[in-house]
Amino acid sequence: MTTHHVLGIDxxxxxxKGAMVDVATGELVTERLRIPTPEQSTPLAVxxxxxxxxxxxxxxxxxxxxxxxxxxxxxxGVTRTAANIDSSWIDAPAxxxxxxxxxxxxxxxxxxxxxxxAEVVYGAAKGHPGVVIVTTLGTGIGSAVINRGVLLPNTExxxxxxxxxxxxxxxxxxxxxxxxxxxxxxxxxxxxxxETIERLFWPDLLVVGGGVxxxxxxxxxxxxxxxxxxxxxxxNAAGIVGxxxxxxxxxxxxxxxxxxx
Ligand code: BGC
Numbered sequence: 388m389t390t391h392h393v394l395g396i397d398x399x400x401x402x403x404k405g406a407m408v409d410v411a412t413g414e415l416v417t418e419r420l421r422i423p424t425p426e427q428s429t430p431l432a433v434x435x436x437x438x439x440x441x442x443x444x445x446x447x448x449x450x451x452x453x454x455x456x457x458x459x460x461x462x463x464g465v466t467r468t469a470a471n472i473d474s475s476w477i478d479a480p481a482x483x484x485x486x487x488x489x490x491x492x493x494x495x496x497x498x499x500x501x502x503x504x505a506e507v508v509y510g511a512a513k514g515h516p517g518v519v520i521v522t523t524l525g526t527g528i529g530s531a532v533i534n535r536g537v538l539l540p541n542t543e544x545x546x547x548x549x550x551x552x553x554x555x556x557x558x559x560x561x562x563x564x565x566x567x568x569x570x571x572x573x574x575x576x577x578x579x580x581x582e583t584i585e586r587l588f589w590p591d592l593l594v595v596g597g598g599v600x601x602x603x604x605x606x607x608x609x610x611x612x613x614x615x616x617x618x619x620x621x622x623n624a625a626g627i628v629g630x631x632x633x634x635x636x637x638x639x640x641x642x643x644x645x646x647x648x
Pocket of ligand 1 (some may be wrong): 470526543
């Protein structure tokens with residue numbers, strides 16, 4: 388691999404952030420540029436913001452790969468869900484829309500997949516030889532399942548049903564704030580969530596990311612699980628870093644199922 392500095396872009400509900408990443412170390416080598424997510428966050432409107440970010444780093448990006456995350460399932464360039472984003476993303480050929488607006492290739496991927504890969508390549512689960520499940524606790528719950536370093540994309544374990552409810556509506560960090568819970572009151576919800584994940588997937592390691600993970604000492608030690616559970620290390624850079632890494636990987640191994648029309 389000759390490309391060492393790669394642009395990663397992380398699309399979130401309130402901001403779209405991009406920075407150049409040194410893919411040899413996982414470090415950001417530029418400042419992060421953040422532009423607010425457009426009010427009407429349709430694929431086309433968001434593509435124009437992404438274009439602005441790419442233009443800002445144009446000299447450094449050149450014709451290198453660009454990775455972009457989105458909080459949705461992405462199969463072969465098509466966004467399939469929209470749990471916490473504009474419903475116009477459902478079944479949108481988003482990767483192609485971005486490429487038309489930008490006039491260049493980009494690689495679009497699920498946000499938690501990117502964050503998860505970043506933790507396995509550079510962070511809390513670096514070089515782990517077994518089954519790692521990374522969950523991000525934020526507005527929703529994102530997940531990445533990685534076995535021996537290989538990602539199984541789009542797992543959506545935030546939407547597993549726990550006690551008859553979509554888990555993220557109860558156990559996401561936003562549910563804690565919405566319901567005005569202390570960390571102590573939040574712990575039983577996380578306990579139910581992670582014991583369900585354990586029972587179904589039998590991971591070797593659980594990694595917890597998302598903004599709330601900076602308070603990990605307030606809840607992780609209180610969970611009673613069979614699997615070791617550790618905080619994420621890359622914090623809010625994980626999406627950008629993972630986007631860059633996966634963009635390199637995907638350029639080297641193009642998706643044979645992506646529609647070319
Ligand atoms: C979405 C996932 C996303 C996660 C974190 C969930 O609501 O369904 O695709 O990864 O939120 O943003």
